[in-house]
Amino acid sequence: xxxxxxDEQRALSDMVAxxxxxxxxxxxxxxxxxxxxxxxxxxxxxxxxxxxxxxxVPEEQGGMAPAVVETLLTMGALGKALVVEPYLSSAVxxxxxxxxxxxxxxxxxxxxxxxxGELIAVPAHGEAxxxxxLSRVSTSAVRKGAGWVLSGRKAVVLHAPAxxxxxxxxxxxxxxxxxxxxxxxxxxxxxxxxxxxAYPTIDGQRAADVILxxxxxxxxxxxxPEGGAFPVLSATFDLGVAALCAEAVGVLQTTLDATLExxxxxxxxxxxxxxxxxxxxxxxxxLIHVEQARSMSYLAAMHAISGxxxxxxxxxxxxxxxxxxxxxxxxxxAVQLHGGMxxxxxxxxxxxxxxxxxxxxxxxxxEHHLERFIMExx
Amino acid sequence: MDLxxxxxxxxxxxxxxxxxxxxxxPAMRHRVLEGLLVPAAxxxxxxxxxxxxxxxxxxxxxxxxxxxxxxxxxFIFEEECAAAGTPxxxxxxxxxxxxxIQAFGNAAQKARFLPRILSAEDWWCQGxxxxxxxxxxxxxxxxxxxxxxxxxxxxxKTWITLAQHADWIFCLVRTDKAAKAQAGISFLLVDMHSxxxxxxxxxxxxxxxEVNEVWFEDVKVPVENRVxxxxxxxxxxxxxxxxxxxxxxxxxxxxxxxxxxTRIASLxxxxxxxxxxxxxxxxxxxxxxxDLIALEITNLRVLSAEAEKRTPGPEAxxxxxxxxxxxxxxTELMVQxxxxxALPFRIGALEDGFQGPPVGPDYAAPLAATYxxxxxASIYGGSNEIQKNIITQMIxxx
Numbered sequence: 108x109x110x111x112x113x114d115e116q117r118a119l120s121d122m123v124a125x126x127x128x129x130x131x132x133x134x135x136x137x138x139x140x141x142x143x144x145x146x147x148x149x150x151x152x153x154x155x156x157x158x159x160x161x162x163x164v165p166e167e168q169g170g171m172a173p174a175v176v177e178t179l180l181t182m183g184a185l186g187k188a189l190v191v192e193p194y195l196s197s198a199v200x201x202x203x204x205x206x207x208x209x210x211x212x213x214x215x216x217x218x219x220x221x222x223x224g225e226l227i228a229v230p231a232h233g234e235a236x237x238x239x240x241l242s243r244v245s246t247s248a249v250r251k252g253a254g255w256v257l258s259g260r261k262a263v264v265l266h267a268p269a270x271x272x273x274x275x276x277x278x279x280x281x282x283x284x285x286x287x288x289x290x291x292x293x294x295x296x297x298x299x300x301x302x303x304x305a306y307p308t309i310d311g312q313r314a315a316d317v318i319l320x321x322x323x324x325x326x327x328x329x330x331x332p333e334g335g336a337f338p339v340l341s342a343t344f345d346l347g348v349a350a351l352c353a354e355a356v357g358v359l360q361t362t363l364d365a366t367l368e369x370x371x372x373x374x375x376x377x378x379x380x381x382x383x384x385x386x387x388x389x390x391x392x393x394l395i396h397v398e399q400a401r402s403m404s405y406l407a408a409m410h411a412i413s414g415x416x417x418x419x420x421x422x423x424x425x426x427x428x429x430x431x432x433x434x435x436x437x438x439x440x441a442v443q444l445h446g447g448m449x450x451x452x453x454x455x456x457x458x459x460x461x462x463x464x465x466x467x468x469x470x471x472x473x474e475h476h477l478e479r480f481i482m483e484x485x
Numbered sequence: 486m487d488l489x490x491x492x493x494x495x496x497x498x499x500x501x502x503x504x505x506x507x508x509x510x511p512a513m514r515h516r517v518l519e520g521l522l523v524p525a526a527x528x529x530x531x532x533x534x535x536x537x538x539x540x541x542x543x544x545x546x547x548x549x550x551x552x553x554x555x556x557x558x559x560f561i562f563e564e565e566c567a568a569a570g571t572p573x574x575x576x577x578x579x580x581x582x583x584x585x586i587q588a589f590g591n592a593a594q595k596a597r598f599l600p601r602i603l604s605a606e607d608w609w610c611q612g613x614x615x616x617x618x619x620x621x622x623x624x625x626x627x628x629x630x631x632x633x634x635x636x637x638x639x640x641x642k643t644w645i646t647l648a649q650h651a652d653w654i655f656c657l658v659r660t661d662k663a664a665k666a667q668a669g670i671s672f673l674l675v676d677m678h679s680x681x682x683x684x685x686x687x688x689x690x691x692x693x694x695e696v697n698e699v700w701f702e703d704v705k706v707p708v709e710n711r712v713x714x715x716x717x718x719x720x721x722x723x724x725x726x727x728x729x730x731x732x733x734x735x736x737x738x739x740x741x742x743x744x745x746x747t748r749i750a751s752l753x754x755x756x757x758x759x760x761x762x763x764x765x766x767x768x769x770x771x772x773x774x775x776d777l778i779a780l781e782i783t784n785l786r787v788l789s790a791e792a793e794k795r796t797p798g799p800e801a802x803x804x805x806x807x808x809x810x811x812x813x814x815x816t817e818l819m820v821q822x823x824x825x826x827a828l829p830f831r832i833g834a835l836e837d838g839f840q841g842p843p844v845g846p847d848y849a850a851p852l853a854a855t856y857x858x859x860x861x862a863s864i865y866g867g868s869n870e871i872q873k874n875i876i877t878q879m880i881x882x883x
Binding site: 176480 | 779
């Protein structure tokens with residue numbers, strides 16, 4: 108048992124942190140947020156050059172998969188810098204979904220392009236009625252000739268506006284909440300009948316509701332077995348949760364650090380407010396949350412690709428619960444301890460607060476994962 | 486990064502488990518697992534069983550008769566003991582005064598006191614707190630005045646755990662009243678059988694007598710019973726507190742209590758169904774279980790850092806806070822689990838072999854008392870607020 112990184116892992120982590128310190132400082136990030144697209148093609152290209160977009164790509168297509176620890180280290184660094192690029196949705200989840208589900212020819216077509224930063228492919232899965240329930244899919248895929256017709260609406264698809272390829276889940280058989288009968292279709296951006304209602308999210312990322320109005324796609328757009336995508340979908344979402352937990356630890360640390368720094372410099376009653384015990388104990392509580400979250404991000408990392416599905420789900424959910432609680436507590440207290448400044452747009456802490464809120468609500472909120480932990484513990 | 490135990494550590498766990506299966510007397514085990522009172526005789530007998538096996542000092546170096554186990558093995562040993570339901574080893578000798586004597590005592594003190602801790606011939610207690618000195622320990626007033634080859638000790642100590650059984654007490658006493666608070670304190674070993682020592686029990690909210698007041702009236706203590714230098718006692722006390730906190734997360738014990746709670750919840754009924762299936766109760770229980778999983782990893786992270794030759798650091802404060810919060814949450818849920826049958830509080834019902842007419846399920850009898858008793862956890866060993874002060878100063882540097 109040890110908690111050490113290899114030299115290569117440490118080097119990767121340092122490299123990403125250095126890169127982001129140069130490229131993604133707070134003002135630069137704000138500029139990216141205000142841009143039309145809301146993400147940076149330049150940063151994305153550099154991340155491709157550094158090999159970061161290939162961590163989930165198999166060796167045959169020029170990547171490093173599974174590289175779980177490397178992926179999570181990258182996510183942690185992205186978290187510290189509050190990066191809004193489509194890394195989790197495309198480089199982690201989209202890539203992993205294709206790697207596990209796609210045919211060899213599909214992989215050859217998409218994965219090298221994804222590793223090179225030329226193609227962004229994101230899962231389009233959630234629906235309004237499903238909340239966080241992974242198997243509830245009412246978007247339908249009906250055979251027509253040799254191809255398929257897709258109909259339905261996907262909710263809050265992260266980075267859909269940036270994607271060249273949407274990995275749309277649709278039901279090819281069975282009732283709405285069945286694990287059996289879910290299929291994945293690759294739908295290129297701009298396909299006739301696909302409408303994106305695009306918007307920014309509260310934390311400054313870009314997303315869209317995807318409306319599929321009788322979208323005709325060819326047979327070759329089916330990714331993986333007809334009706335049998337759920338196990339891979341579930342594994343991909345668990346990897347996504349583990350990655351999100353790692354990102355969260357980065358955001359949490361940066362939020363705590365900012366709060367310590369602010370309370371050391373802000374003076375009231377003639378002394379730095381960090382001298383006040385009421386505030387000190389709050390920050391001690393924040394630290395405890397951050398360290399417990401860090402521990403659970405390790406647990407999620409260890410089980411993220413475990414073959415023991417029950418243990419994978421249980422551990423990943425336990426991690427998300429701990430991290431969700433930490434995001435809520437640390438975020439709220441950080442804003443509180445920054446006083447009026449904490450509720451302005453000009454402080455990094457308010458941006459971190461919004462990212463922590465989004466993390467808690469993404470890929471299954473705290474209640475969802477508490478419930479799943481209970482189910483998987485029975 | 487690897488969160489699994491090595492094959493050697495796993496083999497060690499198997500060895501400990503096998504030993505506990507054959508060597509832990511069933512009656513002792515029963516009392517611990519059911520939350521009943523553990524008599525002093527059990528504590529002594531269990532220490533002697535371990536001593537015969539060569540495991541009497543699980544946290545001691547080999548040169549003092551200990552096992553020489555690394556922190557991870559100590560953790561595994563404690564976890565297995567807790568799961569099996571062994572009586573708790575007395576921390577006062579093994580984890581407190583023992584390490585202080587090893588680090589700062591002279592050869593005669595080591596030879597005289599250490600073996601008798603391992604063999605349970607001496608029962609030690611800790612004389613730190615005073616009526617006016619709790620969290621502000623350095624304000625203590627019990628004084629020791631040098632007269633020739635002995636000190637004369639006068640004063641009052643309080644909250645002395647299990648002093649009623651003790652043969653010896655290690656005390657912080659003031660030897661220089663002129664010096665600043667921390668500077669004039671010495672570390673004395675006092676024979677509890679000395680003339681002038683009086684023990685007065687304090688009845689606690691669970692009706693039990695676990696702690697005592699200890700009075701010193703002109704008690705003569707030979708100078709040879711002072712550990713280290715005069716007026717340097719505070720240094721030794723701080724060293725001791727670090728060791729005391731090292732395993733204070735109590736992961737093994739909380740796992741055992743979680744298992745007990747889970748069992749009780751499966752036997753109790755709510756709305757005609759097992760309580761364990763009630764969504765509200767299940768959610769609270771699951772939250773504690775998740776907190777415990779997280780704390781175990783945090784604890785292993787601290788141990789792993791410690792194994793690289795770092796002494797227990799301020800991270801121990803985090804373990805203490807979170808560990809005691811979990812311990813208390815478990816007792817709270819147990820009380821809630823049994824409903825109205827948490828309330829009957831009958832004299833003798835917490836003792837093994839109680840013969841009164843049955844009232845409610847057997848497992849319900851000790852739960853409210855345990856809940857009351859465990860309020861101490863966030864107070865002793867440096868209250869959780871003091872631990873937050875330590876985190877503030879030592880980790881956050883505010």
